[in-house]
Amino acid sequence: MPLTLPNLPSLIHETRNAIAIFDETDRLHYANPAFRAALHLAEEDYPTWVELMRRGWQTSTGTHITSCNGDFEKWLSSALSRRGKLPFRGFETSLHDGRWIWVTETVDAHGWMLYIGVEITSLATEGRELRSDRDVALRASQTDELTGIANRRYMMQRLDNMVSNRIQGCVAILDIDHFKSINDAYGHAGGDAVLVDFARKVGHSVRRGDDFGRIGGEEFLFLLPDIEVDNAGQLLDRIRHTLLDACPILQAPEFRYTVSIGITAIQAGDSTQSLLSRADKACYEAKRQGRNRSVCM
Ligand SMILES: Nc1nc2c(ncn2[C@@H]2O[C@H](COP(=O)(O)OP(=O)(O)OP(=O)(O)O)[C@@H](O)[C@H]2O)c(=O)[nH]1
Structure with missing residues (x-):
């Protein structure tokens, strides 16, 4: 009944x-x-x-x-x-x-x-x-102290979870461009302000099922389950464009920053290491091609 x-x-x-x-x-x-x-x-x-x-x-x-x-x-x-x-x-x-x-x-x-x-x-x-x-x-x-978003430990657990449950989707590494020069020009506090601004702007664009966290100095990881690589590229490029008018350093209102993004789709047989290494290579390629862009690999 x-x-x-x-x-x-x-x-x-x-x-x-x-x-x-x-x-x-x-x-x-x-x-x-x-x-x-x-x-x-x-x-x-x-x-x-x-x-x-x-x-x-x-x-x-x-x-x-x-x-x-x-x-x-x-x-x-x-x-x-x-x-x-x-x-x-x-x-x-x-x-x-x-x-x-x-x-x-x-x-x-x-x-x-x-x-x-x-x-x-x-x-x-x-x-x-x-x-x-x-x-x-x-x-x-589980939290990165400076930015308040997920830290490396939490992101690695989430990546492990994606791999061990064979969840399809994409993994992306986002790396702020010329970060060393930002620190050199505006001091460590200026660099920190950029990291916080970046984490907040991107964090607010993350879909419910996605994960986003800081895994190194100026390096961030984005996990996107159930998405094709082309769509992941479009989504991350939209986020990348929203950063172009951010001015996080109060004393330098003209200052702008950009990010390079390496994206890869999860493939059969991938381990967390192989995924991170491919996303890293794609990010390196984005840097090599002139930065402020995304590359899928
Ligand atoms: N302000 C600040 N700087 C950090 C932090 N963690 C790491 N860094 C600095 O980030 C810089 C990273 O520089 P590089 O790896 O040379 O890369 P880059 O200058 O961004 O160059 P590209 O990645 O090639 O565009 C180093 O100078 C680190 O000292 C942090 O929490 N705050």
């Missing part, structure tokens, strides 16, 4: 659990009254998750962001590099109004996300601080 659940929409509407659905671009598509109340969201308002978090930060409402030492943008880059990457995850979080919520995020194959938040304030608080410290330590071990 087919299952019919005529009361499901009204039950979801009425429950005190916060329920929301985000699409593959991370825009809110549905939120029940409990979610809207917890996040201080007006009816008929459908912001992206980034807009929602930024508003909450500016108005001290909704999610209580404690682990950012006052640097919201860095927290956002870090949160974005983990958000929606796993089919399922659960974590504890607190709200500005003092409530604690157990959040689960379920992501389907198309990148749509179901958010369910259950209030746990009255449950035993014992060990909450310890669990929170553990989460912060785990995040730190």
